[in-house]
Each structure stands twice: as structure tokens, then as C-alpha cells.
Amino acid sequence: MNLLVVGPQGSGKGTQAGRIAADYDIPHVSTGDMFRAAVEAGSELGQRVQPILAAGDLVPDELTVELIRERLSEDDARAGFVLDGFPRNLAQAGALDAMLGSIDRGLDMVLFFDLDDDIALERMLGRARDEGRVDDRPDVIARRLAIYHEQTEPVVEHYRATGLLVPLHAERSVNEVYAEITDAIAALEGRRA
Ligand code: ADP
Numbered sequence: 001m002n003l004l005v006v007g008p009q010g011s012g013k014g015t016q017a018g019r020i021a022a023d024y025d026i027p028h029v030s031t032g033d034m035f036r037a038a039v040e041a042g043s044e045l046g047q048r049v050q051p052i053l054a055a056g057d058l059v060p061d062e063l064t065v066e067l068i069r070e071r072l073s074e075d076d077a078r079a080g081f082v083l084d085g086f087p088r089n090l091a092q093a094g095a096l097d098a099m100l101g102s103i104d105r106g107l108d109m110v111l112f113f114d115l116d117d118d119i120a121l122e123r124m125l126g127r128a129r130d131e132g133r134v135d136d137r138p139d140v141i142a143r144r145l146a147i148y149h150e151q152t153e154p155v156v157e158h159y160r161a162t163g164l165l166v167p168l169h170a171e172r173s174v175n176e177v178y179a180e181i182t183d184a185i186a187a188l189e190g191r192r193a
Helices: 013-026 031-041 043-055 061-072 090-102 117-132 138-161 176-190
Strands: 002-006 029-031 081-084 109-114 165-169
Touching: 002 013, 002 117, 002 138, 002 165, 013 029, 013 081, 013 109, 029 031, 031 043, 031 061, 043 061, 043 138, 061 090, 090 138, 090 176, 109 138, 109 176, 117 138, 138 165, 165 176
Parallel strands: 002 081, 002 109, 029 081, 109 165
Antiparallel strands: none
């Protein structure tokens, strides 16, 4: 099962992707987590992306696409994956579609975490107090949300047009959203059986 989660910051997609990964035994592939781990490790990649993450900007597509290409070619991703944080713009979406097409695979479903900006902002400011992420400062949060609207929303429309999009009410509780997700996965598996 090849899944993708997309939605604004604070929409809970990372939490839900982690839960899906555990319950369906597929890896949770999060570009944000991978970049933060690289920064933490002080690797060459980490040193390169650290100021970009701190500013809330997007890491260049070449680096991000290559990171995903390598990650998805690992053994554990063969049975499927839940991709989180990628693709974030139309160029990355094109690269992903091509990458999967070249190995005769495709996405099964794109879970769209729909959330109003005011709730997204409120949640991120709350998380800033709890987690202390360097990019959870008010000015950087505003920048990340602006980039989401400008560059990632067209990705949502791209997948809506292909019929893969499953919109979710992301303002609901974690358990309510997860119930919508497991229903959608059951329907998908029913269609494939
Ligand atoms: P959020 O969705 O809360 O902004 P993420 O953990 O998904 O957090 O991403 C954190 C940061 O990592 C982004 O602000 C960006 O700098 C970088 N990043 C993550 N995914 C991508 C991507 N697909 N393309 C470019 N940069 C990315």
C-alpha cells in the first residue's frame, strides 16, 4: 500500500502517518524527520539544510528528490510506505510520479488533512511551547504556512484531479481522524480484493 499524507502544518498528518505505519506495518517516510535527523547528526546534508529549516524555507528539490529516491528503494519500502512531507511542490510531485512509474508502482491513496489556517496556527504555537522546534517561531510559522498555500496546495489539486485524494476533517480529534483513515483504507482494500 503506497500512501501519501498532505496538509498544512499542525494538521496532525505526522501523528496519523506514524499510526498508519505501525498498524499496517509499512515505513513512515517523513522528509522533515529525515532532515532533522541529518541536522542532529551533523552530517554534510545536515549542515547544508540546517539554515534552510531554521528559516522555514524549502530544501532544494534536487536534494529532496534524491533523498526520497534512495529511501524508497530500500527493502522495507517494497511492500509499501506512507510518505509525509513530500511532495511539497509540483516539481516534486512530477518527480515522484515518474519515480514510481519507472518501477511500475503508483500511489494508492492521498490523504488530505484539510484544516483552516487559524486552527493550524493555534496548534503550531502550542507545539512550539511543547517541542521547542527551531522553526516553530511565529515569523517562521507564518512563512511555512505561506509556502504551503503557494506551493503545496497545487499538489493537493494535482492529486484531486487524478482521483486519488481522500479529504479528511483534520480539525477533529486524533481518534476521529484515524477512524476516517482506517475506513478509507478498508474501502481501498475492498476495491482491490
Ligand atoms: P512542517 O510540515 O511542520 O513544516 P516538516 O517536518 O514536514 O514540517 O518539514 C520541516 C522542514 O523540512 C520544512 O520547513 C523544510 O525546510 C524541510 N522539508 C521537509 N520536506 C521537504 C520537502 N519535500 N521539500 C523541501 N523541503 C522540505
